Amino acid sequence: MSELMMDDADGVLGMLKESVDAFSKGFPGAKGLRQLRESQTALDKKQWKEMANAGWIGLLLSEALGGAGLSIREQAVISHTLGQKLITSPIASSSVFASAILNTVEVSEECSRLATVLLNAEQLVVPVTGGKITMILNGQDFILNGKSDYLDAVQEASDFIVQAYDADGTQYLFSVPAQAQGI
Secondary structure, eight states: OOOOOOOOTTSHHHHHHHHHHHHHTTSOTHHHHHHHHHHTOSOOHHHHHHHHHTTOTTSSSOGGGTSOOOOHHHHHHHHHHHHHTTOOOSIIIIIIIHHHHHHHSOOOHHHHHHHHHHHHOSSEEEEOBSSEEEEEEETTEEEEEEEOSBOSSGGGEEEEEEEEEOTTOOEEEEEEETTOTTO
């Protein structure tokens, strides 16, 4: 099995790895992966909630949004160790990618709401990736059109973060409720 090699002078990364190792003993690894596949879901809700309680879901989210504001080094240890133990979760999309996006936008009421949804781990904030989404303004309404090549954990999503472009190629970021009409 591969090992993750990083400088860990203060021992924090080693302690984090031990924490993930201990966590993984409470979940069935390959058996859990098969159970999720058979149930056609992407999320073990109990496992996700425990990951949130451990602080892993908000690890990369800025402190201004209620997260830990830590670095990709800590996230790499968590992700690598979970992968070694075959603990499946949408941590890459709904935690890492969503946090990276939320960290880049100005803190607003909606940004804070999405961060709270992410941190509470009751539902998922899922970034829409791949494909091309266009946006047009129709009066005061925005109309998004297009498709995504990949969406993770759609069944458990409460919100999607959608990157869309107008006719001039200007990029916009939208928060779209998963239950919105027309999705």
